[in-house]
Amino acid sequence: MSQEDTKAGAEQSDRSPWNWLLLIPIVLPLLTLLYNRRSPELLGFPFFYWCQLAFIPVGVATTVLVYQLTKRGR
Amino acid sequence: MPKLSDHYVQLTIFILLFLLVSVMGFLASRWRRPGTLNHLDEWGLGGRSFGPWVTWFLIGGDLYTAYTFVAVPALLYGAGAMGFFAVPYTIVVYPIVFLVLCRLWSVSHVHGFVTPADFVRSRFGSPTLALLIALTGIVATMPYIALQLVGIEAVLKSMGVTGHLPIIVAFAILALYTYSSGLRAPALIAFVKDALIYLVIIAAVIVIPVKLGGWHAIFGKAEAALSAVSPVTHKPRGSVLLTSSNQLQYVTLALGSALALFLYPHSITGVLAAKNRDTIKRNMAALPAYSFVLGLIALLGFMALAAGIKPIVTGGKADSNTVVPLLFDQQFPPWFAGVAFAAVGIGALVPAAIMSIAAANLFTRNIYKEYLKRDATPAQEAQASKIASLVVKLGAVACILFLDPQFSIDLQLIGGVIILQTLPAVALGLFTRWFHRGALITGLVAGLATGMVMLYQIPNPANGKAHFGGSGYALSNFGFSTTMTIYVGFVAVIVNLLVALIGTVVLRAGDIPDGEDGTQRPDYFADRDDPEVRDLPELVTEEPVS
Numbered sequence: 001m002s003q004e005d006t007k008a009g010a011e012q013s014d015r016s017p018w019n020w021l022l023l024i025p026i027v028l029p030l031l032t033l034l035y036n037r038r039s040p041e042l043l044g045f046p047f048f049y050w051c052q053l054a055f056i057p058v059g060v061a062t063t064v065l066v067y068q069l070t071k072r073g074r
Numbered sequence: 075m076p077k078l079s080d081h082y083v084q085l086t087i088f089i090l091l092f093l094l095v096s097v098m099g100f101l102a103s104r105w106r107r108p109g110t111l112n113h114l115d116e117w118g119l120g121g122r123s124f125g126p127w128v129t130w131f132l133i134g135g136d137l138y139t140a141y142t143f144v145a146v147p148a149l150l151y152g153a154g155a156m157g158f159f160a161v162p163y164t165i166v167v168y169p170i171v172f173l174v175l176c177r178l179w180s181v182s183h184v185h186g187f188v189t190p191a192d193f194v195r196s197r198f199g200s201p202t203l204a205l206l207i208a209l210t211g212i213v214a215t216m217p218y219i220a221l222q223l224v225g226i227e228a229v230l231k232s233m234g235v236t237g238h239l240p241i242i243v244a245f246a247i248l249a250l251y252t253y254s255s256g257l258r259a260p261a262l263i264a265f266v267k268d269a270l271i272y273l274v275i276i277a278a279v280i281v282i283p284v285k286l287g288g289w290h291a292i293f294g295k296a297e298a299a300l301s302a303v304s305p306v307t308h309k310p311r312g313s314v315l316l317t318s319s320n321q322l323q324y325v326t327l328a329l330g331s332a333l334a335l336f337l338y339p340h341s342i343t344g345v346l347a348a349k350n351r352d353t354i355k356r357n358m359a360a361l362p363a364y365s366f367v368l369g370l371i372a373l374l375g376f377m378a379l380a381a382g383i384k385p386i387v388t389g390g391k392a393d394s395n396t397v398v399p400l401l402f403d404q405q406f407p408p409w410f411a412g413v414a415f416a417a418v419g420i421g422a423l424v425p426a427a428i429m430s431i432a433a434a435n436l437f438t439r440n441i442y443k444e445y446l447k448r449d450a451t452p453a454q455e456a457q458a459s460k461i462a463s464l465v466v467k468l469g470a471v472a473c474i475l476f477l478d479p480q481f482s483i484d485l486q487l488i489g490g491v492i493i494l495q496t497l498p499a500v501a502l503g504l505f506t507r508w509f510h511r512g513a514l515i516t517g518l519v520a521g522l523a524t525g526m527v528m529l530y531q532i533p534n535p536a537n538g539k540a541h542f543g544g545s546g547y548a549l550s551n552f553g554f555s556t557t558m559t560i561y562v563g564f565v566a567v568i569v570n571l572l573v574a575l576i577g578t579v580v581l582r583a584g585d586i587p588d589g590e591d592g593t594q595r596p597d598y599f600a601d602r603d604d605p606e607v608r609d610l611p612e613l614v615t616e617e618p619v620s
Contacts, residue, residue: 014173014599022169029162030329032321038314044289048315052161053369056362059165063172063359 018069025059075386076403078234084403085233087412088419091270092244095263095420099251099427102258112453114188117256117460118435120347122183126356128261132428133344133357134364135264137164137335140225140422141218141486143271143371148394150375151383154300154312156320158372159328164365167332168358175336175358176351177504177598183346184597189432190342190500191440197503199589200511201444206518207496208440211339214493215433217485218338219466220473222422222429224395224482227474229415231386232399238475244419245426249467252427253460257347260427267424270417272367274402278377278414279370282405286380292373295380307535314376319557323546326561334494334563337501339432340425350602374398381405426467434462484542488529491545491563495521498574504598511589513577521570528562 028034035051042050078085115122124132142160149157178193187193190211195204223241230240251259283289293314300312316324335341348354378397381404386396402414438459443450450458473482499514531551534543546559581588 014176019173022172025169026166029165030325032316032325036316036321041290044291044293046293046314048155049158049293049369049373052158052165053366055162055165056366056369059169060359060362063169063362066172067355067359 014070016066016070018066021062021066025055025062028058029055076232076234076400081233081235081403081408083408084412084415085235087409088229088233088416091266091413091416092419095266095423096247096251098262098266099248099255099259099423102251102262103255105255105258105262112456114435114438114452114455114459115186117456118188118431118438119343120257120261122347123349124261124347124353125349126353126360129344129348129353129357130360131264131268132257132261132347133341134361135260135267135421135424136340136344136428137361137425138271138364138368138421139218139222139425140418141221142368143418143421144225144228144395144398145221146368146372147375147378147398150372151378151397152311152375152394154296154314155316156312156324157375158369159324159331160372161365161369162325162328163331163335164368165362166329167335168361170332171336172355172358174501174504175345175354178342178500179345179348179351179354180600181504181593181597183602184600185593188346189339189436189439190337190496191436194499194503195440195444196592197507198499198509198511198514199592200515203499203511203515203518204440205444206515207499208436210492210496210518210522211436212433214489215339215429216466216469217473217482217489218340219426219429219433219470220479220482221486222426223470223474224479225422226419227479228393228395229399229418231388231393232396232403233415241474242471244423245467245471248423248427249430249464252430252463252467256460257343257428257431260424260431261347263420263427264424267417267420270413271421274410274414274417275367275370277406277410278374278402282374282377282381282401285405286377292376292380296376299379304536306538320546320559322549323559323561326564327545330494330561330564330567331490333497333501333567334490337493337496339436340429343428343432343435352601371398374401377401426470430463430466430470431459433466434459437462487542487545488526491525491529491566492522494563494567495525495570497567498571507591508578509574510578510581510586512581512586513574516577517570517572517574520573521566524569525562525566528565532562 029052035048037048038046040047146157146160178190181187181193185192185196187196189208191204191208194207195201223245226241226244230236283292286292286295297314300314301310303309304311336345345354348357375397378401381401383397383400383404385392385394386400387393399415399418402411406414438455442458443455447454495518498509498517502509528547529545530541532543532545532547533540537543545562547562547565549556549558549560
C-alpha cells in the first residue's frame with residue numbers, strides 16, 4: 001500500500017495545516033452563547049439574527065482562503 | 075379558505091411557468107449531447123461532466139427544496155428562534171464536508187461508483203453493509219420526495235385549488251421527463267427554479283417590510299404573537315431568542331443535520347455529477363449564497379406573524395405550511411404572487427427528480443445488480459434505474475393520496491435521523507479503513523434502533539400527538555433534572571460510533587475475518603486529468619464522444 005505514496009510524493013494527499021482554518025466557520029455558528037442576545041440591533045434585526053447571517057460571509061471567506069492555499073501547484 | 079375564482083391570474087402564471095419547465099425537462103435530453111443515454115453514468119449522473127456553474131445550480135436546487143421554503147418559515151411562525159437553526163446548519167455543513175466530498179468524488183471516479191453504497195461495498199468488502207446503506211438511503215429519501223408534494227399542495231391550497239388531481243398530473247409530467255432525460259432535466263430546470271426563487275425573495279425582503287412598517291416592527295409584532303399563551307400547553311408558543319431549554323437542541327440539531335445532509339443519496343448524486351475536484355471545492359465556497367437566501371426565507375415566518383396571517387384549516391387541522399403562500403398572496407400583486415407560487419412549485423420538481431434518480435440508482439446498483447442480475451450491462455442498468463425512478467415517484471404520490479400528509483412529515487423526521495447513521499461507514503470510511511465491517515453493521519443497527527426508540531418516545535403536546543412528535547429528546551428522560559432537549563440523531567450516531575469502536579476492538583481480538591479493501595490510498599486524491607480516472611470506458615470503446 002505504502003509504495004504507492006512515493007509515486008507522486010506530497011501531491012497525493014489532501015493534508016495541509018491550512019485545513020484547520022475550516023474549524024472557524026464550523027465552531028463559531030454553534031456557540032449560541034455568543035449570539036443569543038437582542039442587542040446591538042442592526043437595521044431593526046436583533047443581534048441573534050444578523051449575527052448568524054454575518055457568519056455566512058465568514059464561512060465563505062474561510063473556505064475560499066483554504067481552497068486557494070491548498071491548490072495543487074500548477 | 076381562499077377561493078379559486080379570486081386566483082385566476084395567479085393560477086395562469088403558475089401553469090405557464092410550469093409548462094415552460096416541463097418543455098425544458100424534455101429538451102434536456104439533448105443538452106450537452108451525450109453519445110447515448112443508455113448508460114447509468116449518463117442517465118443517472120449527467121455524464122459526470124457538470125462544471126462549477128451547473129453544479130452550483132444543481133446542488134443548490136437539490137438541497138434547498140420547496141419543502142424547505144414552506145416548512146422553515148412555518149417553524150419560525152410556530153416556534154420562533156428555534157426555526158432559525160437552518161442558518162447555522164447550512165453554514166457549518168460546507169466546511170465540514172469540504173475534504174470529505176473531494177475524497178468521495180475521487181474514489182468514485184477511479185472505481186466508477188454511482189452511489190455511496192457502491193463505495194462502502196468496495197471499501198469494506200461487504201455487500202451486506204452496502205445493502206443496509208442502500209436500504210437506509212432509499213427509506214430516508216422516499217418521504218422526502220412525498221414532502222415535495224406537500225410543498226406544491228400548500229401553494230395550490232392557497233390558490234383555492236383542491237383535490238389531488240393537479241398533483242398527480244404534475245408528478246406524471248415530472249416522471250416522464252425524468253425518465254427520458256435523467257439528471258440533465260433537473261440540472262437544466264434548476265436554472266429557472268433558482269432565478270425565480272432569488273427574484274421572489276429579493277422582492278419579498280424589500281417590499282413586505284416596507285408594507286409592514288420595517289424590520290423593527292416585524293420582530294416586535296412577531297414577539298408579541300409568539301408570547302401569547304397557548305390554551306393547549308399553557309406555555310407561550312415560542313420566542314424570538316433561544317431559551318435555556320432549547321439551546322442544546324438548536325446546536326445539536328444544526329450540527330446533526332449538517333452531518334446528515336451530504337449522506338443523503340440525492341446530495342451525493344449531485345456531487346458525483348461534477349467534472350472535477352475543483353468544481354466541488356469552488357462550490358463549497360459558493361453554495362452558502364443559498365444559505366443567505368434561506369435565512370431571509372426563514373424570516374418570512376415572522377413577516378407572516380406580523381401581517382396577522384392565519385394558516386388554512388382543512389379537516390379541523392391548521393396547515394402551517396400555508397402561511398408563506400398566504401403571505402405572498404396578501405402582500406404581492408396577483409401576477410407576482412403567481413410567480414412566487416411557481417417558484418415554490420418548480421422548487422419541488424428539481425429535488426423530487428434528483429431524489430428519485432438517487433433512490434433509483436441505489437436500487438439498481440446495490441440491489442438489482444448485486445442480487446437480481448449480476449451480469450447486467452450498462453444499458454440494462456440504465457433501464458432498471460429509469461423504471462425504478464418511476465416506481466419511486468408512484469410511491470411518493472401514493473403516500474400523499476392514501477396516507478395523512480402528517481405521516482410523510484413524521485417519516486422525513488425519521489429519515490434525517492436514520493441517514494445520519496450511515497456516517498461511520500460512508501464519511502469516516504473515506505478517511506480510515508480501521509473499522510471492522512461487522513462492527514459497522516452492528517453500529518448501524520444499534521444507531522437505527524436507538525433513533526427509532528427515542529423518536530417514538532417524544533410527544534408533542536401542541537398537536538396532541540403521543541409519539542413521533544419532534545426531534546428534541548428531553549434530557550429528563552435520562553434522569554437529568556433539566557428542561558433541556560437534545561437532537562435524537564445526534565445521540566443515535568454517538569451510540570452508533572461507540573458500538574462500532576468497541577465492536578471493532580472485539581472482532582479484531584477474536585480474529586474474525588474482515589473484508590478486502592478494494593481501494594488504494596492514491597484513489598482518494600485522483601483528479602480528472604490523472605491517468606487512473608476512468609472516463610466512461612464502455613462508451614469510449616463503442617462510439618467516440620466528440
